[in-house]
Amino acid sequence: MPTYLTKRGATYYFRRVIPDDLRPAFGGKRELTFSLGTKDRAEASKLCRAAAVQSDKELDAARAMIASPSADGAKLADAAPIDREAYAAAAFAALQRKRDAAFSAGDLPTFDAEARENLELYQAMLDGGDNLGLSLAQVEAMQRANKALLTGDGAAVLAAAATVSRERKQAVAKPDTPMLPELIDKWAAEKQPKARSVDMWRRTCAMFYAVNGEKPVGAITKADVLAFKTRLIAEGKAPATVDSRLNHLRSLFRFAVENDIIATDPAASVKAPPAKRAKEARLPYDADALKAVFGSAIYTKGERPNRGAGEAAYWLPLLALYTGARLGELGQLRPKDIVQEVYQDAEDEDRKAWVIRIVEDEGDGLTLKNASSNRRVPIHQALIDLGFLRYVDAARDKGQARIFPDLKPDRYGSVTGNWTKWFGYHLREVCGVSDKRITFHSFRHSFKHYARACGLDKAVNDAITGHEGGDVADQYGGLEYPLPPLVEGMARYRVPGFALPPPPASLR
Structure with missing residues (x-):
């Protein structure tokens, strides 16, 4: 008996050629191939033997489906290979023949025991176990056929197949429609x-x-x-x-x-x-996660991984933590988006504040999620202390079109598409943050979370992050939102227990 055992790299696979005449029942597939999920030959051999037995049953069912006429006389081979009802009817007919043969041989108890074991096997597959190469439709159909045989409910299986066959004929009879x-x-x-x-x-x-x-x-x-x-x-x-x-x-x-x-x-x-509820699906960065990210070699040793796009690896997480902005909004920033604006305080005195203007500009390839995303975000003093304004000045002096010129767009034109893949790897493998509910976007959740903890008014919080609430008044925000409450709100914002990393060596 062939073992059907093969090896790819260090992992063992089950591989069995499907006979030419049975391939229509498998959608034209030439082989049954799937990973056995082990690198141990002894374990692989054991799993392969079980898979071989199961594939025998699958091929038998396919052979019966091709050879046996359906209830309305049409060949089941003409049906879609994963039609549950037709597959179940064909499998039921094949099992009936096997049961008749077992009865004639005086071995009916053995056959019934095997049918019950198979029923448990198919249920285990549906509960998430190894499906041994069968499709979900095939597992469900085989389970139904075995159950019908054991309960004497075969008439319902055959009737269902006849109904599906009629529906298919009606669908085929419709005018041609595109794929x-x-x-x-x-x-x-x-x-x-x-x-x-x-x-x-x-x-x-x-x-x-x-x-x-x-x-x-x-x-x-x-x-x-x-x-x-x-x-x-x-x-x-x-x-x-x-x-x-x-x-x-x-x-x-x-x-x-x-x-x-x-x-x-x-x-x-x-x-x-x-x-899942949003707060269960995505978590803000807690103290341990922040320590892991901002304690990495990027911040402690000045490392700049190639895929991290130079200084973007240092600044983007900090900007996200202290602005609540989306990654795409930060990655496309230009030097001219960092400006100093004049406003009047409560005493009508002129004040100045550095802000990040997050705007949509089709001509320059800048896109935003929605209209409310156009906004001004005051620059937090922590970012200024780290030298962000000096970094922007240097980019402006060099004539850079973007603040982070080393970000390379992906094939869809997203300037941070490749970078976010690098950050995901960096977060999990380098920083050791394993909770999948914490991602780069969690910095945005973190800003909202810590802003609320600092007592920021919801309207101010939403105006800074570009969220539009359900009230009509919330729509009057964006670039026209008054600057004083934004500046005051950002001045109150802090991340409890978080120690700023040192500034980049070039800005010290």
């Missing part, structure tokens, strides 16, 4: 989304087809969308991720409805699991 990639092209041509969004939508549709098989938009049903959602949940995707993927589909299906490509949106009523 999802073609629909994305039409949607992108009209909506003009960013290139990053188009790529995300394409990845979602590729994932959707991997679960449901390639089919035109008019043939996609709510059951397909539910199957996609179930797969995402089974893979451990966060509720927000599931919701995002479903929203990608909804936007495409809504577009198709608006343009009379389909009559109804099959994803309209499909909901993602409840999302």
Whole structure:
């Protein structure tokens, strides 16, 4: 008996060639290949034997699906390979034949015991165990077939397959509709989304087809969308991720409805699991996390990692902590965005304050999340003490277009797209901050948190960070928000227990 055991690098894999005549049942795949998740040969051999037995069952089910007619006379081989109902009906028919053979041989108790063991195995797979290369649809179908055999409910399985077959025929009978990639092209041509969004939508549709098989938009049903959602949940995707993927589909299906490509949106009523509360999903930096980041060699030894983009590695975390600004807003700053403004205090005396003007400028490639993001942020004295203004003056004297010229845009044009990947690695692997709820964006949460602790008025807090509340009055902010309360609020802001790192050597 072949072992089907192979090795990639140090890890062992199961690899079995699918016979040519069975490949239609596997969407054209040539092999069953998956990682055994171990580098130990003895353990890999044991897992491989179990996988081989399971793959025998999978191939038997596929062979039965191709050879056996469905309830309405159509070949199950013509059905989509991951059609749960058709797959379950074919598997049930194959199990019936095996049970009849076992009965004739006087070995029915052994067969029933094996069927019960298989039922427990499939449930373990659905509960998050190793699926041994089976798709979620196949596991669910095999579980249903085994359960129907043991409970005598085979008629329901066969009836369900007949219903699905009729629905498929009706869907195929509809006028021709585009495939999802073609629909994305039409949607992108009209909506003009960013290139990053188009790529995300394409990845979602590729994932959707991997679960449901390639089919035109008019043939996609709510059951397909539910199957996609179930797969995402089974893979451990966060509720927000599931919701995002479903929203990608909804936007495409809504577009198709608006343009009379389909009559109804099959994803309209499909909901993602409840999302975690925001404060549970993202944490502010506590004292230990701040110490880990600002105690790294970047701040203590003057190191400047190549991927950290020079001085951006030093300044961006500090700016985020003391402004609450988004990473993209800080990365695109220009020397001319740092200005000194004059205002009048409560005694009508002229005062001056250094501010960061966070603005949108299409001509210069500066973009913001929304209109309320246009704003002025007073520069905290801590940043001034570290030499930030001198750093900006040096950039201005050199004629730099941006304050952080070493930031290299990613393929979507995001000036901080590559940098944020470096910071994620630096935060986890170098600084040792392992809690995934703490990210660079947590600096923004930290500012809001510590500003509230310092007693800053909510309106001032929102004006500094560019948040728009639900009140109509909150909309009158941005660049026109009065400067005195912003300056006074920033003067009150402090991070308890946080000791500033030393300034860069060039600014001391």
